[in-house]
Amino acid sequence: MAxxxxxxxxxxxxTFIPELxxxxxxAAYKQNLVMANLVSKMSFKGKKGDTLHIPKPTRGAASLxxxxxxxxxxxx
Numbered sequence: 001m002a003x004x005x006x007x008x009x010x011x012x013x014x015t016f017i018p019e020l021x022x023x024x025x026x027a028a029y030k031q032n033l034v035m036a037n038l039v040s041k042m043s044f045k046g047k048k049g050d051t052l053h054i055p056k057p058t059r060g061a062a063s064l065x066x067x068x069x070x071x072x073x074x075x076x
Contacts, residue, residue, distance in 0.1 A: 060074040
């Protein structure tokens, strides 16, 4: 078995037929998406090697609050 012999050439690329997907197929695909609906999507237009910094706020400590006292604010 020869590996790597099915490369696209001008001769094989000339007979390429692009696939067209019907709206029903695309709707069924989007309906079955699970993970894409659970994560935030951020558009990022940059170049290869660019760094995207995403801030991650720290979780503050919990403290008790009495009904007659003010809320104690915590610094970031």
